[in-house]
Structure formats: C-alpha cells, structure tokens
Amino acid sequence: MTDTARALSFLTIDVDAVVANWRRLAALIAPAEAAAVVKADCYGLGVEHIAPALAAAGCNSFFVATVDEGIQLRHLVPGAVIYVLGGPLPGSEPDFAAHRLVPVLNSLAQITGWSSFAKVGSAAPAAALHLDTGMNRLGLEEKELERLVAKPDVLTSIRPILAMSHLACADDAESPKNAEQLALFRRLSAMLPAMPLSLSASGGMFLGRSYRFDMARPGAALYGLNPIPDQPNPMSQVVRLQGKILQVRDVDSPMTVGYGASHRIARRGRIATVATGYADGWFRSLGKRGFGFIEGIKVPVVGRISMDLTTFDVSEIPETLARPGALVELIGPHQSADDVALAAGTIGYEVLTALGRRHHRRWLLGARGGVAE
C-alpha cells in the first residue's frame, strides 16, 4: 500500500489560495508594500512550499521569529529581505550577517550589540527598529528611544531601513487602543530620521488607510483566518483536514463513550471512531463541543478526545457514507479553522500551529505544477 493509501488523516494546504490572499491584501494596501509573516513554519503550514510561491508572486519582504527560521528561509527565497522579529541575542550577530538577515532590534541592548558588530565588519546588513506602542512585549519604550536619538552615531551605525510597531487589539475595530497606538507610533517615529514605517499585521490592514504606512505584515489572513472577526471572512480558505473512520459501532442500549465515561448515549444510533486525536492537534478541548462533517452533514463529537482517536455521533448519516475508510472533514469548506477555534476555546492561529506531524500533508500548487506531498 502506498503512503497515501495507508494514511489515516490528510492535511491539504492550498498554496494557490495563500498566494491569492497575498495578492488581494497587496492590492488593498497599494502603494504600501505587503510583506508576508512566515514564522512558525508559516503557522504550521509549510514554509518550504509557501514562501517560494509568495516570492514568485512578487512578495519581497518576509518576517520570521527566530534566526533558525531565517536561515532556513534564506535558502528558500535567496533574493528577499528577511526580518527576524526576535532580534539578536548577544553573540548571534554574525549569524545574521552570514545569512543576510535583518534583525528587528527590540531594546537598547540589542541596538548596542548590533552597532558594535556593524562598526567592526563591513558586511553587517541593515536593521529594523521596533517601537513599543502598547504591547509591552518587545520593542523600545519612549524613554529608550529618547536615549537612542540622543546618539546619532549609534543610530547611523545600525543602518535602520524600517521602523515598526505592533497593534494589541487590531481584531477589534471598536477598541480605543488602536487609535492610541496609532497616535503613539506617529509621535515616536517622528523622533527618528525619515525611514519606511510599518504598524499593521492582518487585522490592522482593515482598520483604514491611516494604519497602513509604507508596509503591512499580514500573516493570519494569508492562511485564511478572518482578519475582521465581526464581519464575513474576505480571505480564501487554505486548510483542509480530514480524518479516516476506523470503525462504526451500533448503539442499541444505553452506554457511555470514551474516557471518564462522561458521555452517556440513551437512544439507538451509531458511533464512528476516527483516527485523529489531540496528538494530531485536534484539541482535547473539542471533546463534546467539536464537530465534523461527512458529505456536508454535521456530526457532533461524543465523549472525550483521545490521543489518537475521536468518536462522532453518525446516527443521522447513511451507513454507506459513514463506513470504515470514509473521511470526516475536521477543517474545510463546512468548518473553518476559526470555527474549530471557537469550539475549542482558542483562536484560529493556535488551531493552525498545533496541526500535528502524523497527517499526510499535501500542498496544492496548481499555478506551479500540481501537488507536492
């Protein structure tokens, strides 16, 4: 049997849809530049397939979280600008230079380190500056920025090509925090010499023209998550997850299902056991709250999610459809990653990054020649 025939679950990633989403966002914010956030292996979806497709479509700026991600990405998009959001830890500056990675400098310590390194060698690439406007997570505070601009030689030595910040509440257009951060970003960036500015990720791109500056940094929206949760999702869906039915069981007397014996079935029906569990990123919190779809018909999770298995109530499904070997849609046309997140008590981002390694992965690359596995 081939690997594909033997597979018990399938994760299909529509790379063309990612590219279409990037093009749509780029058109939305033009003439501002649309970068692409490809950290965490493109939110778990496979940077080795997605980043080259984005580069081929014209994306020239990429953001990753770590140096290791930057080094991997450099091989995939040799000509692109690669920003590393975490910036350099002491001693890692040469790794940035060796792979032409642009550090996002988040603190005076990182700036000092980069400045010293840049002054010694002539090969240091440019840097980006992260100004904190209210996340209080990474980035320069106002008083640190004041100290920086008081030393023009340091500022010059790091060759800043971008000043950026990050919104805390961009998914909520009504939040007053957005306008606060916008005003602070304007004020802080005005303290710097003129350079390209970037404030928004996926959500901020939809907050209006004033949030777009010279570059936006979409991630979630590229992968089909809804950047405007209170409105219909304008993005194309990217992910499909399907699990195979291993066994279907008739229930003809009252019985409990699964761990903890916490789910009792009182009426007659049928239970399908599907070969996907929390070890596959199908969260345990979906127990009794999640759903699947068989040929478009909704089937509720019954009982708890196991490590490798999930049980669904398929009483309403014809036996010819709910049979061993048939596929149950877990993420797809009838249920987005955002929908699954809602049932699981989290956000679509975590649904994507949690997708496990046992799924048989397929990347649809129609525009670039078919399917990769």
Added chain:
Amino acid sequence: MTDTARALSFLTIDVDAVVANWRRLAALIAPAEAAAVVKADCYGLGVEHIAPALAAAGCNSFFVATVDEGIQLRHLVPGAVIYVLGGPLPGSEPDFAAHRLVPVLNSLAQITGWSSFAKVGSAAPAAALHLDTGMNRLGLEEKELERLVAKPDVLTSIRPILAMSHLACADDAESPKNAEQLALFRRLSAMLPAMPLSLSASGGMFLGRSYRFDMARPGAALYGLNPIPDQPNPMSQVVRLQGKILQVRDVDSPMTVGYGASHRIARRGRIATVATGYADGWFRSLGKRGFGFIEGIKVPVVGRISMDLTTFDVSEIPETLARPGALVELIGPHQSADDVALAAGTIGYEVLTALGRRHHRRWLLGARGGVAE
C-alpha cells in the same frame, strides 16, 4: 554561533528516567509482562531515542497507533513484538506482514480481512483481539464476540496471541466503572480459547493485582505523568522545558500587556519576554494562568500567550537572574507536565504531545553514552 547557542528554548528528555520508570513498573507487576506504549512518537518525546533504550532494558512488546508508526518502530527495535492499535484498514494487511506488525483487530470486519489474508499467504503474523468493555471507541462488542467464537476456523486462522481491553476511568480508583469493566473483561475473555490477556495501561497497573493479567501497557507513566493523580507521583520526571529571555522591561507607570490589552499592571515592576509561545505547544490557555520558574522562584504569566512569546512578571527576581539570555523553566523540577496541564485546563498527555518542533531537543542517555541532540 552553534545551533545550541542560538537556540531560544530547550527540551530535555531524560531517557534514563524513562527506562527507570519502565523497570519500576515491570517490577511492580511481575510476573506479568510490562509492554511499552510508544505511539505518537512516544507522546512527542522521540521514539528513535526511547524505544531502543527500552528494548535494551528488556522490554519486548511495544504498542503504536498506526501502521506508519509500526514501520518506523520496526527499524528501531528489530526483534520486538510490535502491536498496532488501530488495526488494518482494508488493503493494508500486506504492510503488517512485510514489517512483522501484529494488528490489534477491533471489529469483525478487521477480523474477516485478516483471516482472509492469513489464509492466502503463509507469512501473516499473529494478531491481537480487542474486546470492548466500555470505552465504545474501538473493539469487539459482546454480540460480535459471540459471532466470532461461533466460527472456530476464523478464530484459528487469525492466530490470536493476546486479548486486550482498555479502561475508561483507570485514573480514578474510586470509579465503579473499573470493577464493571474488569468483570466484563473476565466474562468476555472466558469465551475465547486460553491466551494471554491484557487490560491495564498506566492507571490500571495501580488498581491492584486483579487488573494486571498477563501484560500491562504503560505509556503515560513511562514519560513521568502521574498514574495515580490523587496521590504523590511515584514516577521519575522525564521532561524539562526551558525558554530564553529575550528582553526585560521596567514598568514604572500603569500599562497593559499583550494582545487584547487585557492585563493591566498597576504597580512598578519588571516584565520578561520569553521566546516560547503557543506555536511551541505552550498553550494559549496558559495566558494569565500559567507559571514559570527562575532559579526556583515562581514567576506568573502576565497577559496572553503569543505565538512565539510569553511575558512573565519578574518583579520579584533579582535583575542578575532575570536578564536577556537567561532561561525560564516551563516544565521541570518545580513544575511537572501535570502541573502545567492543570493550569492549562487539560491533561499531562496533551502537554507532552503538543511540544513543538522549534525547541532544541536533547536526550539524556547517561547509561548509553551521554547526550543526543
């Protein structure tokens, strides 16, 4: 900079502790056999390092979830008996034979398929029978077992070497479900010809002698999770997870931290941003509820968990300890995977299987020659 120096988080797996746990459990249940459940990549901890160590210690029977896991394991433990819990889907029987994998037959359909396959070739390995005693997830129901034993030639043809079942409430010694399942397992297995029997996984091994039969199948307890949650954990800890501090920030005026601006800090203090987030399996549900430890001192998570970052309140920690580059213990001597699970609203099993791919992984193999990375 080496990969290790550049790493932003470390996952250390004490393989010797896994082996010690297996030996302890084997001694507990002797003369019954202690198998090892190594499915889902040893609950995410690395089957390629752990399974050979267990085999070298004398473990001869292994359980995996899927055929793919069985094929991988066959190369690691060439001489062991490997059981595949999901059993064969139609057409996959030759894969079992080719790699000497013992299918756990869960349904009459799987039994019929295996019987037909076994009759044709002479190379089919033996099989195990799964009797459902109350999980209602996989396994033969009583009426199916009656139909099977009515056909002695089918039963003979599949060469059963083990009859097993699985407890739903083994982590709760007070649950009446345990005695119910035990009684049913005795009654059902008595319908079969004499063969080795197995009912218990980690939890069931501690329910008393009557639950041990001829073999037990520990998984969670091998990896240091507590098999008796209402008592002190008798197992050795296996996992250590540490994240590196990227930045420490002074808070000198009231401010909010992180996404949603949901956490407000009123008093003076310091916030450390650590390079581990929900993309690394550090669950988003730990936001505002989780903890880390710096040199044994507890530091609470503040604000929401980000994809790549977590912020901790380090106001009580000396600045010399909470500095960029220092490590924060996320799982380890001061906080077990079970403890993290409690804060995250799940179980230790899911904490282990969710551990991400970005951690720099190290396996301690003291008894077998040091450290693997």
